[in-house]
Amino acid sequence: MLRIYWLRFRSNPLAILGAALILILFLIAVLTPWLALADPFHQNILDRLKGPSPYYWFGTDELGRNVFSRIMWATRVSLAIGFVAAFVSIGLGTIIGLISGYRGGKTDSILMRLVDIFLCFPTLFLILMILGILDKPNIIVVMAVIGFTSWPGLARMVRGEVLSMRERDFMLAAKGLGLSTPRLLFVHLLPNVVSPVIVAATLTVGQAILIESGLSFLGLGVQPPHPSWGNILTSGKDFIYTAWWLSVFPGVAILITVLAFNLLGEGLRDVLDPRMQ
DSSP states (O other): OHHHHHHHHHTOHHHHHHHHHHHHHHHHHHHHHHHOOSOTTOOOGGGTTOOSOSSSTTOBOTTOOBHHHHHHHHHHHHHHHHHHHHHHHHHHHHHHHHHHHHHOHHHHHHHHHHHHHHHHSOHHHHHHHHHHHSSSOOHHHHHHHHHHTSOHHHHHHHHHHHHHHTTSHHHHHHHHTTOOHHHIIIIIIHHHHHHHHHHHHHHHHHHHHHHHHHHHHTTSSSOTTSOOHHHHHHHHGGGTTTOTHHHHHHHHHHHHHHHHHHHHHHHHHHHHOGGGO
């Protein structure tokens, strides 16, 4: 079975491209201390707003900090936020979807009304509202808020999958054997919905990185002096005509990262869903 999945995946060049880009991003994040030799916090006013050069590959910002080094370190921050937020979102959405679809009745009604309430608010607006209440949000808070506001769509999808499976023969046989509810949920139902969950997880990472970049751009995400792609963009908006590199390079980093995860997600959907063949 794994060989079949690999053959399907290998035949999708866009998915291969996405996986290769993600691998490169991981290597950058791991090797940043050795690749980014300049201190991302070091300020040198004499070299402020220097353009790209052999010494400053991506130029410097308004405080004379090395933009290349800051973007490299920001890769670590953005990937960490993306994966932690996706883990929280996928875990919460999967569990709520499993319970809602399996239990049905009042439990299903209550949980789905909760999902409807969350879906009534645009995700970014809800995040802005929560972060606006908090005083000086840090990286952990940003991860948690993005994760806890991104689960409703997945919960509804998992619920739909469970509703189509709970009356199938294998589930009826498992119930007839008197298996416990947790065993029914996590041993018999979860493996049958794991394919769309994996795809959703991949797409959620890209979405979380994009949301974090937007929040940092608005000043509600990762707080300076810690570098993130969003707050590097923020520092560049006042110099868009005189220091284009402050906007272009972090923007390209965000574009490549989100595109890579979306390509991988689309590829995994084609591989794991036989109906797409």
